[in-house]
Amino acid sequence: MLAKWWARLNENKNVLWKSIVLNSFGPSFRGKLMFETANVNIQNLSPLWNDIVSLKDDNCMEPILGNGTWKWKVGNGSKTLFWLDSWLCSMPLYLKYPSLFRFSHYQNETVCFFQFHDSTYNNGWFIYVDFPLQSFDSSEFDLMMDELRNVVLIEDKDDVMFWVPALDGCYSVSDGVRLLVNDNADSIPEWANLIWYNPIPSKVLIFHWLSIQGCIPVKKVLLQRDILQDGQNASCFWCFNTLESVNHLLLHCPWATLIWAEVFRWWNITWVMPSSLASFSYSWGSGMGIKAGKLCRLIGPVTIWLIWLARNNALFNNDFTCWSVIAKQIKIKSFEWATNARFCYSHQFYIWESNPWALL
Ligand SMILES: [Zn+2]
Numbered sequence: 033m034l035a036k037w038w039a040r041l042n043e044n045k046n047v048l049w050k051s052i053v054l055n056s057f058g059p060s061f062r063g064k065l066m067f068e069t070a071n072v073n074i075q076n077l078s079p080l081w082n083d084i085v086s087l088k089d090d091n092c093m094e095p096i097l098g099n100g101t102w103k104w105k106v107g108n109g110s111k112t113l114f115w116l117d118s119w120l121c122s123m124p125l126y127l128k129y130p131s132l133f134r135f136s137h138y139q140n141e142t143v144c145f146f147q148f149h150d151s152t153y154n155n156g157w158f159i160y161v162d163f164p165l166q167s168f169d170s171s172e173f174d175l176m177m178d179e180l181r182n183v184v185l186i187e188d189k190d191d192v193m194f195w196v197p198a199l200d201g202c203y204s205v206s207d208g209v210r211l212l213v214n215d216n217a218d219s220i221p222e223w224a225n226l227i228w229y230n231p232i233p234s235k236v237l238i239f240h241w242l243s244i245q246g247c248i249p250v251k252k253v254l255l256q257r258d259i260l261q262d263g264q265n266a267s268c269f270w271c272f273n274t275l276e277s278v279n280h281l282l283l284h285c286p287w288a289t290l291i292w293a294e295v296f297r298w299w300n301i302t303w304v305m306p307s308s309l310a311s312f313s314y315s316w317g318s319g320m321g322i323k324a325g326k327l328c329r330l331i332g333p334v335t336i337w338l339i340w341l342a343r344n345n346a347l348f349n350n351d352f353t354c355w356s357v358i359a360k361q362i363k364i365k366s367f368e369w370a371t372n373a374r375f376c377y378s379h380q381f382y383i384w385e386s387n388p389w390a391l392l
Contacts (some may be wrong), residue, residue: 039203042193095211107189109143231373251276294359330366
Protein backbone atom coordinates (compact mmCIF):
# COMPACT_ATOMS: atom_id res chain seq x y z
CA MET A 33 0.00 0.00 0.00
CA LEU A 34 2.91 2.35 0.72
CA ALA A 35 4.25 1.58 -2.73
CA LYS A 36 0.95 2.85 -4.17
CA TRP A 37 1.75 6.30 -2.73
CA TRP A 38 5.17 5.99 -4.25
CA ALA A 39 3.57 5.27 -7.61
CA ARG A 40 1.12 8.16 -7.29
CA LEU A 41 3.94 10.55 -6.54
CA ASN A 42 5.72 9.38 -9.66
CA GLU A 43 2.66 9.91 -11.84
CA ASN A 44 2.47 13.07 -13.89
CA LYS A 45 -0.76 14.32 -12.38
CA ASN A 46 -0.78 17.79 -10.85
CA VAL A 47 -2.76 17.60 -7.65
CA LEU A 48 -2.60 19.76 -4.54
CA TRP A 49 -1.33 17.13 -2.09
CA LYS A 50 1.54 16.39 -4.44
CA SER A 51 2.57 20.05 -4.67
CA ILE A 52 2.65 20.25 -0.88
CA VAL A 53 4.76 17.12 -0.60
CA LEU A 54 7.18 18.18 -3.31
CA ASN A 55 7.69 21.54 -1.63
CA SER A 56 8.45 19.80 1.62
CA PHE A 57 11.04 17.64 -0.15
CA GLY A 58 12.94 20.68 -1.37
CA PRO A 59 13.49 22.55 -4.64
CA SER A 60 16.01 20.09 -6.10
CA PHE A 61 13.46 17.29 -6.08
CA ARG A 62 11.70 16.63 -9.41
CA GLY A 63 8.99 14.50 -7.89
CA LYS A 64 10.44 11.21 -8.99
CA LEU A 65 11.18 9.14 -5.93
CA MET A 66 12.70 6.34 -7.91
CA PHE A 67 15.91 8.13 -8.63
CA GLU A 68 15.98 10.98 -6.18
CA THR A 69 15.60 9.74 -2.66
CA ALA A 70 19.11 10.99 -1.99
CA ASN A 71 17.80 14.53 -2.48
CA VAL A 72 15.13 14.13 0.15
CA ASN A 73 15.82 15.38 3.64
CA ILE A 74 13.89 12.79 5.62
CA GLN A 75 14.35 14.60 8.91
CA ASN A 76 11.69 17.11 7.91
CA LEU A 77 9.13 14.52 6.82
CA SER A 78 6.09 13.21 8.63
CA PRO A 79 6.30 9.57 9.78
CA LEU A 80 4.13 8.46 6.84
CA TRP A 81 6.27 10.17 4.20
CA ASN A 82 9.36 8.96 5.96
CA ASP A 83 8.04 5.39 5.57
CA ILE A 84 7.32 5.95 1.87
CA VAL A 85 10.74 7.37 1.09
CA SER A 86 12.44 4.67 3.16
CA LEU A 87 10.89 1.98 0.96
CA LYS A 88 13.78 2.46 -1.45
CA ASP A 89 16.18 1.05 1.14
CA ASP A 90 14.03 -1.97 1.89
CA ASN A 91 15.45 -5.06 0.17
CA CYS A 92 12.04 -6.76 0.24
CA MET A 93 10.73 -4.06 -2.11
CA GLU A 94 13.27 -4.83 -4.81
CA PRO A 95 10.71 -6.52 -7.13
CA ILE A 96 8.52 -3.38 -7.01
CA LEU A 97 10.98 -0.54 -6.74
CA GLY A 98 14.24 -2.07 -7.82
CA ASN A 99 16.44 -1.26 -10.80
CA GLY A 100 14.64 -2.12 -13.98
CA THR A 101 11.09 -2.04 -12.62
CA TRP A 102 10.55 1.69 -13.23
CA LYS A 103 11.67 3.56 -16.29
CA TRP A 104 10.85 6.73 -18.15
CA LYS A 105 8.69 6.63 -21.23
CA VAL A 106 10.12 9.56 -23.11
CA GLY A 107 7.86 12.03 -24.90
CA ASN A 108 9.58 15.40 -25.46
CA GLY A 109 12.54 14.37 -23.30
CA SER A 110 12.38 17.44 -21.09
CA LYS A 111 12.16 15.63 -17.74
CA THR A 112 14.27 12.55 -18.30
CA LEU A 113 17.98 12.77 -17.51
CA PHE A 114 19.89 11.37 -20.47
CA TRP A 115 22.66 9.63 -18.53
CA LEU A 116 21.22 9.13 -15.07
CA ASP A 117 17.63 7.91 -15.62
CA SER A 118 16.47 4.55 -16.97
CA TRP A 119 14.75 5.19 -20.27
CA LEU A 120 16.44 3.70 -23.33
CA CYS A 121 16.91 0.27 -21.77
CA SER A 122 16.47 -1.37 -18.40
CA MET A 123 19.37 0.50 -16.81
CA PRO A 124 20.64 4.10 -16.90
CA LEU A 125 23.06 4.85 -19.72
CA TYR A 126 25.83 5.85 -17.31
CA LEU A 127 25.88 2.22 -16.12
CA LYS A 128 25.61 0.68 -19.56
CA TYR A 129 28.24 2.93 -21.17
CA PRO A 130 30.53 3.92 -18.28
CA SER A 131 33.47 5.02 -20.48
CA LEU A 132 31.30 7.39 -22.50
CA PHE A 133 29.76 8.80 -19.35
CA ARG A 134 33.16 9.36 -17.81
CA PHE A 135 34.21 11.66 -20.66
CA SER A 136 30.85 13.32 -21.28
CA HIS A 137 30.53 17.05 -20.72
CA TYR A 138 26.88 17.28 -19.70
CA GLN A 139 26.16 14.49 -17.26
CA ASN A 140 23.04 16.03 -15.72
CA GLU A 141 21.22 17.16 -18.85
CA THR A 142 17.88 15.90 -20.08
CA VAL A 143 17.29 13.80 -23.19
CA CYS A 144 16.03 16.68 -25.33
CA PHE A 145 19.28 18.58 -24.73
CA PHE A 146 21.18 16.03 -26.83
CA GLN A 147 18.88 15.77 -29.83
CA PHE A 148 19.08 18.20 -32.74
CA HIS A 149 17.33 18.65 -36.08
CA ASP A 150 19.36 19.27 -39.19
CA SER A 151 18.33 21.53 -42.07
CA THR A 152 16.17 18.78 -43.54
CA TYR A 153 14.46 18.20 -40.16
CA ASN A 154 16.08 14.84 -39.64
CA ASN A 155 16.81 13.98 -36.04
CA GLY A 156 20.31 13.44 -34.80
CA TRP A 157 22.17 13.16 -31.54
CA PHE A 158 25.11 15.16 -30.32
CA ILE A 159 26.54 13.54 -27.20
CA TYR A 160 29.35 15.99 -26.26
CA VAL A 161 31.95 13.39 -25.33
CA ASP A 162 35.66 14.19 -25.38
CA PHE A 163 37.84 11.09 -25.43
CA PRO A 164 41.54 11.34 -24.64
CA LEU A 165 43.22 10.34 -27.89
CA GLN A 166 45.13 7.42 -26.40
CA SER A 167 42.10 5.71 -24.94
CA PHE A 168 39.56 6.22 -27.68
CA ASP A 169 37.40 3.16 -28.13
CA SER A 170 34.50 3.65 -30.48
CA SER A 171 32.68 0.45 -29.61
CA GLU A 172 30.59 1.92 -26.77
CA PHE A 173 29.87 5.03 -28.82
CA ASP A 174 28.73 3.01 -31.83
CA LEU A 175 26.52 0.76 -29.73
CA MET A 176 24.82 3.68 -28.02
CA MET A 177 24.28 5.60 -31.26
CA ASP A 178 22.77 2.45 -32.68
CA GLU A 179 20.30 2.32 -29.78
CA LEU A 180 19.44 6.00 -30.19
CA ARG A 181 18.86 5.76 -33.91
CA ASN A 182 15.15 5.01 -33.68
CA VAL A 183 14.31 7.35 -30.81
CA VAL A 184 12.02 10.17 -31.90
CA LEU A 185 11.03 12.87 -29.40
CA ILE A 186 7.44 14.09 -29.50
CA GLU A 187 7.24 17.76 -28.71
CA ASP A 188 3.74 17.93 -27.25
CA LYS A 189 4.02 14.80 -25.11
CA ASP A 190 5.36 14.77 -21.56
CA ASP A 191 7.78 12.19 -20.26
CA VAL A 192 6.04 9.77 -17.90
CA MET A 193 7.14 7.17 -15.42
CA PHE A 194 6.34 3.60 -16.42
CA TRP A 195 6.11 0.58 -14.13
CA VAL A 196 7.63 -2.17 -16.25
CA PRO A 197 5.85 -5.26 -14.79
CA ALA A 198 2.41 -3.92 -15.82
CA LEU A 199 1.41 -3.76 -19.48
CA ASP A 200 -0.17 -0.32 -19.04
CA GLY A 201 2.75 0.94 -16.94
CA CYS A 202 0.55 1.63 -13.93
CA TYR A 203 1.47 0.13 -10.58
CA SER A 204 -1.37 -1.65 -8.80
CA VAL A 205 -1.35 -3.13 -5.31
CA SER A 206 -2.54 -6.52 -6.54
CA ASP A 207 0.30 -6.67 -9.10
CA GLY A 208 2.69 -5.62 -6.37
CA VAL A 209 1.46 -8.40 -4.07
CA ARG A 210 1.88 -10.89 -6.91
CA LEU A 211 5.47 -9.78 -7.47
CA LEU A 212 6.34 -9.78 -3.80
CA VAL A 213 4.90 -13.22 -3.22
CA ASN A 214 6.85 -14.85 -6.02
CA ASP A 215 5.82 -13.49 -9.40
CA ASN A 216 3.70 -16.61 -9.68
CA ALA A 217 -0.10 -16.55 -9.51
CA ASP A 218 -0.16 -20.04 -8.03
CA SER A 219 1.73 -18.92 -4.98
CA ILE A 220 -0.53 -16.00 -4.06
CA PRO A 221 -2.11 -16.61 -0.67
CA GLU A 222 -5.34 -18.48 -1.20
CA TRP A 223 -7.42 -15.76 0.41
CA ALA A 224 -6.08 -13.01 -1.89
CA ASN A 225 -8.80 -13.54 -4.51
CA LEU A 226 -11.46 -12.30 -2.14
CA ILE A 227 -9.35 -9.54 -0.67
CA TRP A 228 -8.46 -7.61 -3.80
CA TYR A 229 -11.93 -7.35 -5.22
CA ASN A 230 -12.56 -3.93 -6.72
CA PRO A 231 -16.31 -3.40 -6.12
CA ILE A 232 -15.71 -3.49 -2.37
CA PRO A 233 -14.55 -0.24 -0.70
CA SER A 234 -10.88 -0.20 0.27
CA LYS A 235 -11.51 0.33 3.98
CA VAL A 236 -13.60 -2.87 4.07
CA LEU A 237 -10.97 -4.83 2.15
CA ILE A 238 -8.22 -3.54 4.42
CA PHE A 239 -10.27 -4.47 7.48
CA HIS A 240 -10.74 -7.94 6.02
CA TRP A 241 -7.03 -8.27 5.36
CA LEU A 242 -6.14 -7.12 8.88
CA SER A 243 -8.67 -9.60 10.28
CA ILE A 244 -7.02 -12.48 8.45
CA GLN A 245 -3.66 -11.36 9.83
CA GLY A 246 -5.19 -11.38 13.34
CA CYS A 247 -4.54 -7.67 13.73
CA ILE A 248 -7.95 -6.24 14.63
CA PRO A 249 -8.41 -5.34 18.31
CA VAL A 250 -10.49 -8.25 19.52
CA LYS A 251 -9.91 -9.17 23.15
CA LYS A 252 -7.55 -12.04 22.36
CA VAL A 253 -5.28 -9.64 20.48
CA LEU A 254 -5.50 -7.05 23.26
CA LEU A 255 -4.45 -9.74 25.75
CA GLN A 256 -1.48 -10.73 23.59
CA ARG A 257 -0.41 -7.10 23.48
CA ASP A 258 -0.84 -6.65 27.25
CA ILE A 259 -3.48 -4.00 26.72
CA LEU A 260 -5.93 -6.23 28.55
CA GLN A 261 -4.38 -7.66 31.72
CA ASP A 262 -4.77 -11.19 33.03
CA GLY A 263 -7.91 -11.32 35.08
CA GLN A 264 -9.75 -8.78 32.97
CA ASN A 265 -12.76 -10.11 31.12
CA ALA A 266 -11.65 -11.33 27.69
CA SER A 267 -14.66 -13.45 26.87
CA CYS A 268 -16.78 -12.91 23.78
CA PHE A 269 -18.91 -9.78 24.02
CA TRP A 270 -22.00 -11.61 22.77
CA CYS A 271 -21.98 -15.13 24.19
CA PHE A 272 -19.55 -14.87 27.18
CA ASN A 273 -18.68 -18.51 26.48
CA THR A 274 -15.19 -18.30 25.10
CA LEU A 275 -12.22 -16.06 24.43
CA GLU A 276 -13.07 -13.37 21.90
CA SER A 277 -10.85 -14.26 18.93
CA VAL A 278 -11.17 -13.04 15.35
CA ASN A 279 -12.50 -16.36 14.09
CA HIS A 280 -14.96 -16.73 16.93
CA LEU A 281 -16.34 -13.20 16.80
CA LEU A 282 -16.73 -13.01 13.03
CA LEU A 283 -17.56 -16.61 12.13
CA HIS A 284 -18.45 -18.94 14.99
CA CYS A 285 -20.10 -16.98 17.78
CA PRO A 286 -23.77 -18.09 18.15
CA TRP A 287 -24.75 -14.46 17.57
CA ALA A 288 -22.75 -14.28 14.32
CA THR A 289 -24.08 -17.70 13.36
CA LEU A 290 -27.63 -16.33 13.35
CA ILE A 291 -26.54 -13.70 10.82
CA TRP A 292 -24.66 -16.19 8.66
CA ALA A 293 -27.64 -18.56 8.73
CA GLU A 294 -29.84 -15.79 7.35
CA VAL A 295 -27.27 -15.06 4.63
CA PHE A 296 -27.21 -18.74 3.66
CA ARG A 297 -31.02 -18.89 3.66
CA TRP A 298 -31.12 -15.74 1.50
CA TRP A 299 -28.82 -17.35 -1.11
CA ASN A 300 -30.39 -20.77 -0.62
CA ILE A 301 -27.05 -22.42 0.04
CA THR A 302 -25.83 -24.95 2.57
CA TRP A 303 -22.36 -24.37 3.84
CA VAL A 304 -20.20 -25.51 6.72
CA MET A 305 -18.39 -22.52 8.15
CA PRO A 306 -14.59 -23.00 7.82
CA SER A 307 -12.43 -22.94 10.91
CA SER A 308 -10.54 -19.75 10.06
CA LEU A 309 -11.16 -16.48 8.27
CA ALA A 310 -8.36 -17.28 5.82
CA SER A 311 -10.08 -20.54 4.81
CA PHE A 312 -13.38 -18.70 4.65
CA SER A 313 -11.91 -16.07 2.31
CA TYR A 314 -10.45 -18.72 0.05
CA SER A 315 -13.60 -20.75 -0.36
CA TRP A 316 -16.31 -18.09 -0.15
CA GLY A 317 -17.99 -17.70 -3.52
CA SER A 318 -15.88 -20.38 -5.19
CA GLY A 319 -17.61 -23.02 -7.26
CA MET A 320 -20.62 -20.78 -7.89
CA GLY A 321 -19.95 -19.92 -11.49
CA ILE A 322 -18.62 -16.59 -12.73
CA LYS A 323 -21.79 -14.51 -12.51
CA ALA A 324 -23.04 -15.81 -9.18
CA GLY A 325 -19.52 -15.69 -7.74
CA LYS A 326 -19.20 -12.03 -8.73
CA LEU A 327 -22.26 -11.11 -6.69
CA CYS A 328 -21.72 -13.56 -3.86
CA ARG A 329 -18.17 -12.36 -3.28
CA LEU A 330 -19.63 -9.05 -2.14
CA ILE A 331 -21.55 -10.73 0.65
CA GLY A 332 -18.74 -12.27 2.72
CA PRO A 333 -16.73 -9.07 3.33
CA VAL A 334 -19.85 -6.95 3.95
CA THR A 335 -21.16 -9.45 6.51
CA ILE A 336 -17.86 -9.49 8.38
CA TRP A 337 -17.64 -5.71 8.24
CA LEU A 338 -21.17 -5.19 9.59
CA ILE A 339 -20.71 -7.79 12.34
CA TRP A 340 -17.64 -5.87 13.47
CA LEU A 341 -19.40 -2.48 13.36
CA ALA A 342 -22.37 -3.87 15.32
CA ARG A 343 -20.05 -5.29 17.99
CA ASN A 344 -18.24 -1.96 18.37
CA ASN A 345 -21.47 0.01 18.43
CA ALA A 346 -22.80 -2.17 21.22
CA LEU A 347 -19.53 -2.24 23.16
CA PHE A 348 -18.65 1.44 22.98
CA ASN A 349 -22.03 3.16 22.49
CA ASN A 350 -24.25 0.70 24.31
CA ASP A 351 -26.31 0.59 21.12
CA PHE A 352 -27.40 -3.00 20.49
CA THR A 353 -28.65 -4.05 17.06
CA CYS A 354 -30.77 -7.14 16.49
CA TRP A 355 -29.10 -9.72 14.26
CA SER A 356 -32.06 -9.57 11.85
CA VAL A 357 -31.47 -5.83 11.33
CA ILE A 358 -27.84 -6.55 10.50
CA ALA A 359 -28.95 -9.23 8.03
CA LYS A 360 -31.12 -6.59 6.35
CA GLN A 361 -28.21 -4.12 6.31
CA ILE A 362 -26.07 -6.75 4.58
CA LYS A 363 -28.58 -6.96 1.74
CA ILE A 364 -28.78 -3.18 1.41
CA LYS A 365 -25.04 -2.51 1.55
CA SER A 366 -24.09 -5.33 -0.83
CA PHE A 367 -26.78 -4.17 -3.26
CA GLU A 368 -25.31 -0.67 -3.14
CA TRP A 369 -21.88 -2.04 -4.12
CA ALA A 370 -23.39 -4.29 -6.78
CA THR A 371 -25.19 -1.37 -8.43
CA ASN A 372 -22.09 0.85 -8.20
CA ALA A 373 -20.21 -1.89 -10.05
CA ARG A 374 -23.10 -2.16 -12.56
CA PHE A 375 -23.75 -5.79 -11.69
CA CYS A 376 -27.43 -4.87 -11.37
CA TYR A 377 -29.71 -1.81 -11.44
CA SER A 378 -31.15 0.23 -8.60
CA HIS A 379 -34.79 -0.74 -9.31
CA GLN A 380 -33.95 -4.43 -8.82
CA PHE A 381 -33.55 -4.36 -5.03
CA TYR A 382 -36.72 -6.34 -4.38
CA ILE A 383 -35.35 -9.15 -6.58
CA TRP A 384 -31.96 -8.93 -4.90
CA GLU A 385 -33.58 -9.16 -1.48
CA SER A 386 -35.92 -12.02 -2.27
CA ASN A 387 -34.00 -14.14 -4.77
CA PRO A 388 -30.57 -12.89 -5.89
CA TRP A 389 -30.21 -15.86 -8.25
CA ALA A 390 -32.94 -14.33 -10.43
CA LEU A 391 -30.55 -11.49 -11.31
CA LEU A 392 -28.09 -13.82 -13.01
ZN1 LIG B 1 -19.40 -15.42 21.12
